[in-house]
Amino acid sequence: MPELPEVETIVHDLSPVVTGRTLTSPRLHHADVLRQVSKARLLHVLHGNRIEGLERRAKHVVVRLQSGERLVIQLRMTGSLVVYPAHLTDDERRYAVLQIGLRGAGQLVFRDVRRLGTIWLLDDEGWLAYTQRIGPEPLEDDFTSTQFARQMQDSRQAIKKVLMDQRRLAGVGNIYANEALFRARLDPSRPANRISQSQYRSLFRSVRAVLREAIRAKGTTVRDYRTGTGQEGSFQRVLRVYGRGGMPCRRCRTTLTTTHAIDGRATTFCWRCQGVRR
């Protein structure tokens, strides 16, 4: 579920709460979420360790530990990360995958209903390999429209799919891909290698604008997503296309269309504004 703006919000909210805390009695309730680390090793490394900082890379939460390792959590569709008081209610314990005591500040809990989320424990070398597989961060100050176009333009695949390809660009998922393409007035199914440089400039600005606005709104809550303080985001109120199939285009009142033709994911667009052939 959470894409770049949601993870940015979670990290922003939780960072001041968890940074500098010593970790106590970690508990893992579902070992099937682990990648490249055993349960025994994860618990051993976490216990007594200290959180140096909380960061975001693409859609992933990165917990930097004093020991030098990084605990990486991919929230995927239904994952959430929340700090609860020391004792969890039954509701809070439900779907808990990993809970870690924070000395003096309750518990850090990774919850995930569908359990598609994953947990990684990486040393410097593992982290380097991990982060190098992911494309550039779209909101970095020095990221340019030219770089952006270079990441996409060699593919014959639909631009929407390419935009969501994490190896090409970090952090854009289905919601913001739909929104950015609408704003740039681009047909989501257009092959990436058939998009002009000026259209790439427009898409670049749209991607950055929509991500920034969504961060300001603390993310988009469709169902499960909550901020680090347990609140709903508010960007769902101003979505222009995502989830609005059958409703009128906010720009021209034409009925919006939803298809699953691109990579099997819900794609909503305005055929008139985005120049889609019917």
Added chain:
DNA sequence: ACGAGGTCCTGCGAGC
């Protein structure tokens, strides 16, 4: 090398 498609999970709402 690239792209298509399957897979990991559970919950929910629609439709019968």
Added chain:
DNA sequence: TGCTCGCAGGACCTCG
């Protein structure tokens, strides 16, 4: 009411 089916914000892996 209760069942089945399809769908859901993601990313990885295998196959061709």
